[in-house]
Amino acid sequence: MTTPTSPVRARRPVVGTRSPVHGLARRSLPFTDVVAQSLSAVAPSAAATTMPLLVATVAGGSTALALGVALVLAVAVAACVNQFTRRIAATGSLYTFVVRGLGARAGVVTGVAMLLGYGFITMFALAGGGWYAHILIGRFVPALASGAAPALVVVLLMGAAVWWVLLRGIRRSARVTLVVEVVSVALLAVLVLAMLLHAEPAAAVRAALPEPGTGPADVAVGTAIALTAFVGFESAATLGAEARHPFRAVPRAVTWTALASGLLYLGASVSQLVGYAGLGLDLADARSPANELAAAYGVSWAGPVLDVGITASFFACAIASSTALVRVLFTMGREELAPRSFGVAHGVHGTPARALAVTMPVVTLVPVAVVLLGADLWSAMQVILVVSAGGYITAYVLVCAAVPAFLRRIGEATWRPVLLAVGTATLLACSLVVMLVVQSGTFRQAGVWAFLALLALGVTSGLVRLRRLPHLSARLGVHDEAVVTDLLGAGRRADGTSPRTPRHPGGPGSSGGSAAA
Numbered sequence: 001m002t003t004p005t006s007p008v009r010a011r012r013p014v015v016g017t018r019s020p021v022h023g024l025a026r027r028s029l030p031f032t033d034v035v036a037q038s039l040s041a042v043a044p045s046a047a048a049t050t051m052p053l054l055v056a057t058v059a060g061g062s063t064a065l066a067l068g069v070a071l072v073l074a075v076a077v078a079a080c081v082n083q084f085t086r087r088i089a090a091t092g093s094l095y096t097f098v099v100r101g102l103g104a105r106a107g108v109v110t111g112v113a114m115l116l117g118y119g120f121i122t123m124f125a126l127a128g129g130g131w132y133a134h135i136l137i138g139r140f141v142p143a144l145a146s147g148a149a150p151a152l153v154v155v156l157l158m159g160a161a162v163w164w165v166l167l168r169g170i171r172r173s174a175r176v177t178l179v180v181e182v183v184s185v186a187l188l189a190v191l192v193l194a195m196l197l198h199a200e201p202a203a204a205v206r207a208a209l210p211e212p213g214t215g216p217a218d219v220a221v222g223t224a225i226a227l228t229a230f231v232g233f234e235s236a237a238t239l240g241a242e243a244r245h246p247f248r249a250v251p252r253a254v255t256w257t258a259l260a261s262g263l264l265y266l267g268a269s270v271s272q273l274v275g276y277a278g279l280g281l282d283l284a285d286a287r288s289p290a291n292e293l294a295a296a297y298g299v300s301w302a303g304p305v306l307d308v309g310i311t312a313s314f315f316a317c318a319i320a321s322s323t324a325l326v327r328v329l330f331t332m333g334r335e336e337l338a339p340r341s342f343g344v345a346h347g348v349h350g351t352p353a354r355a356l357a358v359t360m361p362v363v364t365l366v367p368v369a370v371v372l373l374g375a376d377l378w379s380a381m382q383v384i385l386v387v388s389a390g391g392y393i394t395a396y397v398l399v400c401a402a403v404p405a406f407l408r409r410i411g412e413a414t415w416r417p418v419l420l421a422v423g424t425a426t427l428l429a430c431s432l433v434v435m436l437v438v439q440s441g442t443f444r445q446a447g448v449w450a451f452l453a454l455l456a457l458g459v460t461s462g463l464v465r466l467r468r469l470p471h472l473s474a475r476l477g478v479h480d481e482a483v484v485t486d487l488l489g490a491g492r493r494a495d496g497t498s499p500r501t502p503r504h505p506g507g508p509g510s511s512g513g514s515a516a517a
Helices: 031-042 044-085 094-102 104-140 149-168 170-198 201-208 216-227 233-239 246-278 289-296 302-335 353-372 377-409 415-439 445-468
Strands: none
Touching: 031 044, 031 170, 031 233, 031 246, 031 302, 044 094, 044 104, 044 170, 044 216, 044 233, 044 246, 044 289, 044 302, 044 377, 044 415, 094 104, 094 233, 094 302, 094 377, 104 149, 104 302, 104 353, 104 377, 104 445, 149 302, 149 353, 170 246, 170 289, 170 302, 216 377, 216 415, 233 246, 233 302, 246 289, 289 302, 302 353, 353 377, 377 415, 377 445, 415 445
């Protein structure tokens, strides 16, 4: 394997024959598939129907404000992430970026945080799919409306389906998730628009403004929870090696996903707040806002349709989140920070098959086990979401903090991106601390302690490995690099096959990745 070099220090005098991330289906994904990754990881239709409720339980009358602040922070994080995506094509995403900016130790913390974020959001998506599928099943088979068994069966089936789709290839999974999300978002957008058009303008304004009695702490906690509605928008960066034009496609996908999703969330939250206020009810007391509002306003036919769309959206989210999860593990395997087997790609499909074989059973069985131990599925989802939020926000803080150092090292530091990065990192860190403190006083405290324990365990293991094997520090930060077949006139192999198509991606003769810096 080619030893990775830093894009900010030294460059090879001779272009290599394969990339450090060889084995993946490099330069194979068009822009639509790259967008599909970020869009599906966010799962906007599922998040738009569930997140206002989750935020309302902690932020009360500041729900819309918290979502608005989260939107601003998400766009700011996207701007910070894109300082790297315009220069580095990396399957390790934020993990690799932080290594390039702050070094190996900070990179280990980021990598563990990302594994927690992607892993637990995959669990949340599978559990959410089971939850809404159970609601749908109960409509047509009342005898199955009670009990957790139907939901758990759906979770297991969805987990198996996600595994199969991801194993078969990145383009297949990207197309599936894109179709699912476009249909789901279109349906939800129509319903949100219809409700807002029927609402009085004054009622919509009141719903968007904070209610008396809510304070900064409510907004801070609500913002931290609301940020979980955006998590995954940066996951297009994990396809840097597989995108055809990574330095153009990835930054656009990251920014557009954060902005478009945030606008949808704001519209959905205001419509739900207005709808419940019109009924004299509180959104925080709801169980399934979309279904309850549809029934209350005489459009009960929309309930089952929404359930199908939301279930499909959760499925798409599980696909996209696990796609990012296994690519981070793939990178760690190539660097030997994680077991080397994680860095082995499938010999035919060019996918991280070994990493999939380890992660998919875990993320599928954990929510099932939690429910079998006596927890309610909806409550378990909220606890799982806290762990995921902690992981994501920690990674976002570190990638923002890495921007000044990275830009300074390559001689491109200017005051605007540096100021934005420092300010965003500070606000995110404050939101994270407030969230963990406040949530530790609720039934979701199990998520707080699980996040802290798993983060400490993972970081300790990584740092111990770095200390025992000092040479690993120089290996971290693997990213895609230019190879002979990328040069003008070298677009085909000697045997006439295209370098974009994996021949035996996991084997020694596979071709590599493209320009990183």
